Amino acid sequence: MPQFMIAYHGGNKPSSKEEGMAQMQKWQEWIESLGDKIINPGTPLPNSKIVTASYIEDEISPDRMMGYAIVKATNMDEATKIAQTDPFLENEGTIRVFQMMELT
Numbered sequence: 875m876p877q878f879m880i881a882y883h884g885g886n887k888p889s890s891k892e893e894g895m896a897q898m899q900k901w902q903e904w905i906e907s908l909g910d911k912i913i914n915p916g917t918p919l920p921n922s923k924i925v926t927a928s929y930i931e932d933e934i935s936p937d938r939m940m941g942y943a944i945v946k947a948t949n950m951d952e953a954t955k956i957a958q959t960d961p962f963l964e965n966e967g968t969i970r971v972f973q974m975m976e977l978t
Contacts, residue, residue, distance in 0.1 A: 876949070878944070878974060880944070883940060886967070897964075900964070911945050912945055916942070
Protein backbone atom coordinates (compact mmCIF):
# COMPACT_ATOMS: atom_id res chain seq x y z
CA MET A 875 0.00 0.00 0.00
CA PRO A 876 1.41 3.45 -0.86
CA GLN A 877 2.80 5.64 1.91
CA PHE A 878 2.10 9.34 2.31
CA MET A 879 3.86 12.03 4.31
CA ILE A 880 1.62 14.46 6.17
CA ALA A 881 3.75 17.60 6.56
CA TYR A 882 2.81 20.13 9.23
CA HIS A 883 3.37 23.81 8.46
CA GLY A 884 2.89 26.83 10.72
CA GLY A 885 0.19 26.64 13.34
CA ASN A 886 -0.23 28.23 16.74
CA LYS A 887 1.63 27.00 19.79
CA PRO A 888 -0.43 26.25 22.90
CA SER A 889 -0.94 29.28 25.11
CA SER A 890 -0.71 27.24 28.32
CA LYS A 891 0.47 23.90 29.63
CA GLU A 892 -3.15 22.77 29.95
CA GLU A 893 -3.92 23.70 26.35
CA GLY A 894 -0.81 21.80 25.24
CA MET A 895 -1.90 18.72 27.17
CA ALA A 896 -5.39 18.90 25.65
CA GLN A 897 -3.88 19.16 22.15
CA MET A 898 -1.62 16.19 22.87
CA GLN A 899 -4.62 14.14 24.03
CA LYS A 900 -6.51 14.92 20.79
CA TRP A 901 -3.43 13.98 18.76
CA GLN A 902 -3.02 10.66 20.63
CA GLU A 903 -6.70 9.83 20.07
CA TRP A 904 -6.30 10.67 16.36
CA ILE A 905 -3.26 8.38 16.09
CA GLU A 906 -5.14 5.54 17.81
CA SER A 907 -8.10 6.03 15.45
CA LEU A 908 -5.86 5.40 12.43
CA GLY A 909 -5.00 1.87 13.56
CA ASP A 910 -2.64 0.13 11.14
CA LYS A 911 -2.70 3.06 8.68
CA ILE A 912 -0.12 4.89 10.79
CA ILE A 913 3.54 4.20 9.92
CA ASN A 914 5.18 7.07 11.84
CA PRO A 915 2.84 8.90 14.22
CA GLY A 916 4.83 12.11 14.17
CA THR A 917 8.30 13.57 14.13
CA PRO A 918 8.67 17.18 15.32
CA LEU A 919 11.18 19.37 13.46
CA PRO A 920 12.16 22.07 15.98
CA ASN A 921 14.96 23.70 13.92
CA SER A 922 15.65 24.13 10.23
CA LYS A 923 18.12 25.86 7.95
CA ILE A 924 17.80 27.13 4.40
CA VAL A 925 20.77 25.99 2.34
CA THR A 926 21.68 27.25 -1.13
CA ALA A 927 24.90 27.13 -3.12
CA SER A 928 25.85 30.57 -1.78
CA TYR A 929 24.51 30.78 1.79
CA ILE A 930 23.07 29.03 4.83
CA GLU A 931 20.56 30.76 7.11
CA ASP A 932 18.08 29.96 9.84
CA GLU A 933 14.58 29.40 8.58
CA ILE A 934 12.29 31.81 10.40
CA SER A 935 9.17 31.63 8.24
CA PRO A 936 5.98 31.26 10.30
CA ASP A 937 4.86 28.71 7.67
CA ARG A 938 7.96 26.51 7.93
CA MET A 939 7.61 22.75 8.21
CA MET A 940 7.11 21.90 11.89
CA GLY A 941 7.02 18.11 11.62
CA TYR A 942 5.58 15.17 9.76
CA ALA A 943 3.74 11.88 10.09
CA ILE A 944 3.63 8.97 7.66
CA VAL A 945 0.48 7.03 6.86
CA LYS A 946 -0.45 4.34 4.40
CA ALA A 947 -3.48 4.76 2.20
CA THR A 948 -4.80 3.29 -1.02
CA ASN A 949 -4.46 6.61 -2.89
CA MET A 950 -4.03 10.38 -2.50
CA ASP A 951 -7.76 10.91 -1.94
CA GLU A 952 -7.75 8.60 1.07
CA ALA A 953 -4.53 10.18 2.39
CA THR A 954 -5.98 13.69 2.17
CA LYS A 955 -9.15 12.54 3.95
CA ILE A 956 -6.96 11.18 6.75
CA ALA A 957 -5.13 14.54 6.88
CA GLN A 958 -8.42 16.45 7.11
CA THR A 959 -9.16 14.69 10.41
CA ASP A 960 -5.79 15.66 11.94
CA PRO A 961 -6.27 17.86 15.05
CA PHE A 962 -3.25 19.96 13.96
CA LEU A 963 -5.67 21.83 11.70
CA GLU A 964 -7.43 23.16 14.82
CA ASN A 965 -4.24 25.19 15.54
CA GLU A 966 -4.59 27.18 12.30
CA GLY A 967 -1.76 25.24 10.70
CA THR A 968 -1.55 23.90 7.18
CA ILE A 969 -1.01 20.31 6.13
CA ARG A 970 0.62 19.26 2.90
CA VAL A 971 0.29 15.64 1.79
CA PHE A 972 2.97 14.00 -0.33
CA GLN A 973 2.92 10.55 -1.86
CA MET A 974 6.21 8.85 -1.10
CA MET A 975 7.96 7.01 -3.90
CA GLU A 976 9.49 3.69 -2.99
CA LEU A 977 12.89 3.22 -4.61
CA THR A 978 13.96 -0.35 -5.19
